[in-house]
Amino acid sequence: MTFILWNILIVSGISGGLALLLVLADMFIANYGECTIDINNGKKQIKVEGGSSLLTLLGDNNLFIPSACGGRGSCGFCKVKVLEGGGPLLPTEKPYLNAQELKDNIRLSCQIKVKEDIKIWIPPELFSIKRFRAKVAKIEDYTYDIKGLTFKLIEPTRIEFKAGQYVQLETKPYAKNKSTVSRAYSISSNPDHEDILQLIIRRVPEGICTTWVHDHLNEGDEISFTGPFGDFVIQDTEADMFFIAGGSGKAPIKSMVEYLHNHGSKRRMVYFFGARTKKDLYLTEHFREYEKKLPDFTYVPVLSQPEEGSDWDGRTGYVLPYFQEFMRDPAKTEAYLCGSPGMISAVTKELKKLGVPEDRIFYDSFA
Amino acid sequence: MVLSPIIIFFAAIFTSNILLTNFLGMCSYLSVSKEIESSFGLGMAVTFVTILTTVLNYLVYHYILVPLDIVYLQYIIFIIVIAATVQLTEMIIERVSPVLYYTLGIFLPLITVNCAILGVSLFMVIRQYTFMQTVGYAAGSGLGWMLAILALAGIRAKLKDKFIPTGLQGAGITLIITGIMALAFIGFSGVVVIQ
Numbered sequence: 334m335t336f337i338l339w340n341i342l343i344v345s346g347i348s349g350g351l352a353l354l355l356v357l358a359d360m361f362i363a364n365y366g367e368c369t370i371d372i373n374n375g376k377k378q379i380k381v382e383g384g385s386s387l388l389t390l391l392g393d394n395n396l397f398i399p400s401a402c403g404g405r406g407s408c409g410f411c412k413v414k415v416l417e418g419g420g421p422l423l424p425t426e427k428p429y430l431n432a433q434e435l436k437d438n439i440r441l442s443c444q445i446k447v448k449e450d451i452k453i454w455i456p457p458e459l460f461s462i463k464r465f466r467a468k469v470a471k472i473e474d475y476t477y478d479i480k481g482l483t484f485k486l487i488e489p490t491r492i493e494f495k496a497g498q499y500v501q502l503e504t505k506p507y508a509k510n511k512s513t514v515s516r517a518y519s520i521s522s523n524p525d526h527e528d529i530l531q532l533i534i535r536r537v538p539e540g541i542c543t544t545w546v547h548d549h550l551n552e553g554d555e556i557s558f559t560g561p562f563g564d565f566v567i568q569d570t571e572a573d574m575f576f577i578a579g580g581s582g583k584a585p586i587k588s589m590v591e592y593l594h595n596h597g598s599k600r601r602m603v604y605f606f607g608a609r610t611k612k613d614l615y616l617t618e619h620f621r622e623y624e625k626k627l628p629d630f631t632y633v634p635v636l637s638q639p640e641e642g643s644d645w646d647g648r649t650g651y652v653l654p655y656f657q658e659f660m661r662d663p664a665k666t667e668a669y670l671c672g673s674p675g676m677i678s679a680v681t682k683e684l685k686k687l688g689v690p691e692d693r694i695f696y697d698s699f700a
Numbered sequence: 701m702v703l704s705p706i707i708i709f710f711a712a713i714f715t716s717n718i719l720l721t722n723f724l725g726m727c728s729y730l731s732v733s734k735e736i737e738s739s740f741g742l743g744m745a746v747t748f749v750t751i752l753t754t755v756l757n758y759l760v761y762h763y764i765l766v767p768l769d770i771v772y773l774q775y776i777i778f779i780i781v782i783a784a785t786v787q788l789t790e791m792i793i794e795r796v797s798p799v800l801y802y803t804l805g806i807f808l809p810l811i812t813v814n815c816a817i818l819g820v821s822l823f824m825v826i827r828q829y830t831f832m833q834t835v836g837y838a839a840g841s842g843l844g845w846m847l848a849i850l851a852l853a854g855i856r857a858k859l860k861d862k863f864i865p866t867g868l869q870g871a872g873i874t875l876i877i878t879g880i881m882a883l884a885f886i887g888f889s890g891v892v893v894i895q
Contacts, residue, residue, distance in 0.1 A: 344773060352784075355788065423799060444802075
């Protein structure tokens with residue numbers, strides 16, 4: 334018996350000693366002390382405990398840099414200009430920066446760890462991005478894997494945004510996910526309704542945030558989000574508008590169409606909605622109503638795999654071949670795309686082939 | 701005959717290369733050998749960790765395990781020492797060179813389970829090396845591992861845009877190259893015998 338205890342004691346003793354060593358090392362080696370972050374040449378100065386990423390530290394101080402991936406270094410949105418400090422450029426940042434940005438010392442704020450005093454410059458409009466608390470007012474099942482969420486704002490009570498912008502929804506810890514993550518979702522509600530916010534969220538298998546929304550979020554729960562972010566917004570012209578977005582990409586388009594209607598737009602609009610089968614269609618009636626309400630709006634759902642024997646009498650296949658049919662003057666057409674990077678590049682290629690100028694193609698790519 | 705630590709050092713690099721004659725530490729060897737730069741970084745990290753942990757394990761073995769007559773616990777203890785040392789190395793690298801830290805990425809923690817490192821500690825016990833012999837053997841093994849991965853990275857860089865049959869691309873051709881390299885290294889093995 335003593336023999337077993339003796340063994341346990343020795344192994345624990347050695348492990349404990351090493352653990353103590355690591356704790357001491359953590360205190361002395363990984364301790365960067367207090368650092369100062371200077372923003373926009375003294376407009377704001379914050380003192381922080383060094384060692385964490387710049388994105389996190391700015392977020393802790395209510396400065397929200399856009400980030401669709403939540404700091405994993407996979408979206409490349411959280412760019413800031415570093416004027417001083419920040420250490421050398423990391424291989425994880427390079428793929429997201431072009432030659433001009435490299436020259437200007439633009440960096441990804443999620444990859445930089447603050448270990449010394451640092452001076453940065455951010456676009457001044459980021460100062461107006463806020464963190465909102467809201468209550469889940471309604472959860473609707475749009476399809477088997479897409480839900481529509483309506484939030485009633487608690488604090489601040491109003492949100493000002495442009496149709497097409499997005500917010501970063503924060504998850505609460507659930508099941509095995511012990512920490513909060515944030516993910517970007519386009520706003521689907523009309524910007525004129527300032528006291529509510531709607532999102533459309535499709536379930537992603539194994540997705541941390543979408544699983545939380547689909548399986549753990551209930552009406553009446555309180556949530557938080559930051560925003561609004563993004564420059565995927567309606568251009569103030571009279572050109573024809575082509576909207577191309579499938580799945581949950583419908584969110585910003587819904588917001589845009591509702592906004593345009595509210596403000597009496599007379600522009601010609603066509604919305605191509607690609608889906609697989611009839612059960613992937615949603616909000617069809619909603620858009621059919623807008624066909625009547627707006628002077629010249631056409632909603633074009635296209636099914637790629639309508640079930641055998643279904644009563645689908647609409648268009649089939651992919652959306653690309655149908656652009657021609659609705660195109661009047663390619664040079665005077667604007668396209669608004671929302672979807673996966675693959676979809677965006679395929680559609681952009683097709684539109685360019687039809688003669689739509691590249692600077693009139695606007696998109697919001699799922700990161 | 702008692703072998704000089706210097707002979708053991710060179711033998712561990714060339715004639716008894718831990719990777720190419722014992723085939724230990726293959727995992728990171730196969731996955732990080734695409735670029736010479738990161739291979740070099742990982743090689744340096746492995747060399748550093750091997751020397752440090754083997755010396756620590758020597759002390760632990762001779763001054764704790766043997767006197768207490770619990771040498772059968774060596775596997776557990778050695779692994780714990782290696783894991784802790786890797787953690788420490790990680791902290792130091794992050795502080796000193798963030799670029800190297802991100803280049804090594806997930807491979808730094810992978811050193812913990814690099815069997816070449818545990819292998820060196822175990823061979824040191826089996827072969828009953830003295831302290832100086834252990835230092836020579838650890839340094840040689842680390843550098844030998846680095847030599848092997850650098851050689852492979854060089855070969856892979858040259859093969860990058862050459863035609864390789866589809867079925868052999870990636871791991872297949874890498875293992876064949878490793879086999880040929882091993883044959884070449886084993887060719888030296890008659891010169892000095894350290895085991």
